[in-house]
Amino acid sequence: MADWRRIGTIFVAVLVLASFAGAAMAEFAPKVAYGAYGNAAAILINGRSAVKFSASNGNLSPLQRAKITNDRIAALVAAKFDPRGLVVKGDNYSGRIYAGDQLVCIATSRDAKLNGCTPVSLANTWLSNIRNLLLMPPVVLNPGEITVPLGENRQVDVGGAATGQIYAKIDDENVAGVVAEPAGRCLTISAKNLGKALVEVTCEGEKATLVVYVKKYAGKLPSVAVGQVTGNPCPASLVCYCARQTVSEAAMLEPGSRLEVGSADCPNQALGQGKNRQIKVDVKMVGPDYIPVKARATAEIRNVVLPREDPEQLFYSNDPESITRYQPLFAGRLDISKPTRVLYHHQNAMARRVHLIVELVNPNDTTARVRVYRGIAPPSTDTIVIGHVAGCAFMKDCANDVSVVEVIPPQSRVVLVSDMLGKNDTSSGILQVNQLEGENAYVRITAAEPMVDMVSRGTIARASSGRNLQLSDQIYPRPVKNVDAEYVVGQRWAFIAIGKHALDDSSQQKKLYGNYGVTYNINVKISNPTGESKKISFVFDPTAGPASGVFTIDGKFALVKYAQPPKEITLATMTLGPGETRNCLVTTVPLAGSNYPATLIVKS
Incomplete structure (x- = not known):
């Protein structure tokens, strides 16, 4: 009664206690009450609103209608009537709820208009409320089973028809602790050690059991995972790859768990030297008997400067x-x-x-x-x-x-x-x-x-x-060959073999014929002693058979996708003035699948 006064309401409560056969509540009796709220009146079942009369019906006020309905529901409870047998009948003027031939209540056209629906629709809503509240178990735990991460706390709501004080007892205090919070009608579960425990929850003599599992997360991630790339600049595709790898590499997985990397928010822009970029990556960590983890991880990719390296x-x-x-x-x-x-x-x-x-x-x-x-x-x-x-x-x-x-x-x-x-x-x-x-x-x-x-x-x-x-x-050790060559205009062309002098393996038992994968740094000194400007050509000769090639000549790429002997492919040309001498650096690597040795020719 004090609760209703606090919200400005006067309720006349009639509590009906009955043994409820056919429902899931065993010996627990639902609580039925009615009362006035302003100009309206309501039926409360287990403290929750089931029916609200907003208008009079003939000479009956909303409160009188509520009392009649309350008495009828009380009679049904006393008669052990199964709420699942309630039905709605009606027309455009009224919706009527029946228990067999017994009228329970009427939703009038005026009630329906005030609720913005038809009488039959309103009656169906009331029926659903009555049925669900009468069938409500005395103690309802939400959830009824819970997994709590090791070292963390979780709350479980306690609902149901019973509204008295809550008591909770756990069968294994080594696994978890439990505290009943009566003000919030909930339980606080504290995970202590891995395992399973059962919590018996009691209210008004009625009981329910909560199953508690304490588990570890499948893994953890740092707040920001840092990765490194190099490049002047580093392509966007490699930056994105590095972001996904960085998150994968930084994940701290429990034994038996695995990481699933999803999409990444990667801008389509290269990353300059000395620059950083943060990228969000969707990840999921899962494993047997672990708590799955879904997260949006942050990878910070840094384009650092590292020394250039020749292979050893x-x-x-x-x-x-x-x-x-x-x-x-x-x-x-x-x-x-x-x-x-x-x-x-x-x-x-x-x-x-x-x-x-x-x-x-x-x-x-x-x-x-x-x-x-x-x-x-x-x-x-x-x-x-x-x-x-x-x-x-x-x-x-x-x-x-x-x-x-x-x-x-x-x-x-x-x-x-x-x-x-x-x-x-x-x-x-x-x-x-x-x-x-x-x-x-x-x-x-x-x-x-x-x-x-x-x-x-x-x-x-x-x-x-x-x-x-x-x-x-x-x-094979030392897979770099530094070659010096010279060409003087008017004299014999320069013929520079690529892949001819095979490397020995570390035990000097095998030879790498063709020197595939070996870097050639060819320093070519070109002189024009004549009094005229001369055109100089760099030519690729597939000496040993069909071949391809990749060259840089003074930093500019020259590509040969396919060359068939005896055809020669011009890689680049340059003009030397009278009396001019120039040093050119040519870099290449004999390519797998091709036939090497091949020959680089410098001529005019």
Whole structure:
């Protein structure tokens, strides 16, 4: 009664206590009351409004109508009538609720007009309220089962027909603590240790059980994950890749959980040297018996300046060139601060598909940081063209110093290339990697059976022990050749062999015929002692057979997609004035899939 006075209302309450057969409330009796609220009157069941009369009906005031309806509902409760048997009948003038042949109440056209609906519609609303409130269980927990993160608190609402004081008791206080908050009619659950506990909630002698699980999150993320790229500038695509990788690498996953990286808000703009960019990345962390985590992570990508690097060794993966079975193709160990060139070129000779994987493997207990330059081509049946595409990408990234720093968590691997090869498809690429920090990581190349190792480019996955890797012997030291050449106008042309003098492997047991993947820095001194201006030509001669080439001549790219002997391809021309001498730097790399040695000719 005091609650109704506080809101300016006078209620005459009639509480009906009855054993309610056919409902889910066992021995609990619903509470029924009626009262006036201003000019209207209402029926309350279990303290909640079920019916509101806003108008008189004939000589009956709203309050009188409410009393009659209250008495009828009380009689139904006493008679153990099942509320699911209530029905509505009516027309345009009234909607009537019946319990069998017994009238419960009437929704008049005036009531309906004040509620903005038809009488039958209003009667159906009242019926639904009456039925649901009479069938309401005495104690309702929302939720009835809850998972609480370890070390955190969660609240559970306590509802239902019972409105008295709440009591709560937990069967395992080592797992969680529970406090009943009577003012807010809720429970506060505090997670202490991993496990399961049951909370018995009592109100007015009625009970309900709450199931509590205490679990860990599947993983955590730092507020901002920082990644590094280089480049003048760094392309937008690599910045976006780095953002996704940075979030993946920074994720702290629980054992057995996994990370799913979704979309990233990547602007289509290159990132200049010394600049930073923050990118939002959608991620999800899931795992068995862990709490899933969905988050919008922040990656800050920094374009840093790192020293330019010449490779000190070459990992050469071309034996076998033709893949005839699923097998490991190459494995090589990296050394700290020892830049390593990686060339791979393999063709699928099987009738079945092959999954070619190039990855960095960190089997150690410490994090490894590796700087990576990429020259990757999509699979192709044209072995020469694919080598040319890969070589172009690699040399252009090297010219602009474009690289990314991959961070490899302990006992993990990062996939750099993931190509699915059909019959006669070739996978080809040139990479350069330099381990900056951590214990020795490995480069591994595998011809895997499809659907066995479900990885793609950028995947971070569990690594096997480094002891299981059989290291390749196709490792060649000092894969850089500095060549000096001279051409004097009017004298013999300069013929400069590319790929002719094969490198020896580290044990001097193998030779790298063609010097594929080796950098040639050719310094050409050109003199014009005549009294006339002379046109100088740089010409590519595919000496050993069909070949492609990628050159920079004084910093400008010159590309040969395909050359067939005896045809020669002019790369560039320049004019020397009378008595002029000029030094030119030509850089090239013999490309996989082509036939080397080839010859660079300088002539007039």
